[in-house]
Amino acid sequence: MTMFKVGLTGGIGSGKTTVANTFAAYGVPIVDTDLIAHRVTASGGTAMHSIREQFGSTFITTEGAMNRTKMRELVFNNAQAKQLLESILHPLIRIEMDREMQAISGPYVICVVPLLAEEGNWRKRVDRFLVVDCAVQTQVANVIRRNSFTCKQVQAIIASQATRQTRLAVADDILINEINRSLLPQIALLHQLYLYLARCSIPLQRRILSNV
Structure with a gap:
């Protein structure tokens, strides 16, 4: 049986690693x-x-x-x-x-692919696109705090990547990673969704998950 594959992407500083680690805590294999x-x-x-x-x-x-x-x-x-x-x-x-x-083995796997939105051939390699989304200002603040880059350096990196709009346009599922929006309940819901899809192989409509 072919393993169900979820492509995880997001701009620099959006929180891809945090999301991947949370899925891993559920026992989901991660390929980064x-x-x-x-x-x-x-x-x-x-x-x-x-x-x-x-x-x-x-x-x-x-x-x-x-x-x-x-x-x-x-x-x-x-x-x-x-x-x-x-x-x-x-x-x-x-x-x-x-x-x-x-x-690896399991019902589904998370494939962390920073360039997923930029490279169209990934649509053939994964079954579903999951985008971690946040405001550009949040990305900049996260990268400066994590890597000690200057604001100009971070903005240059962001400019070299797919735009936020491009990533959202290809997303099947969207995780909102902003202050006061916990990722944990969003990921818990997605985990159940992916287990279901892996069992049934039934495509569902795009879902936008947020903590409202």
Whole structure:
């Protein structure tokens, strides 16, 4: 039986990791493409030969991993470099993701995919899109608190991602992650929904869950 797959996405600082961890507490398997990307770009990672070959040693740390800071600065200002990096990483991430999927079991799995809204082929790879949504101001505040980035840096990252409207347009389910709106009851309801869908494989209409 094919496992029911939920694609989880959201902009930087929206709370994807918190949401994924909460689903994991229910025993739901999590496949995180961000973590996979870190593995393939670590020292000895499967992407490192191509990255060194295409970008040069300037973008490699002394430990042999991809220099994420330098690469981030490059791809934010160079669309061609961004496309080249993605052409190296995305096929490897998909291979590792499929490998992880084969090793897990359960009624359904959460696939954390930051670029889910940007890449249309994900609609063929997952059964349902779950978007974690919050105001841009909330994203900025969360990232500054977590990463100590400047406001300008965070805004540049947000500008490089799909817009909030684009993510909401593709969403089947939406988690509202704002102050005074607890994620826990929203996720509890979604967990029951996904268990039902996994059992019945019946598509339901889009649901917007909020704590009102």
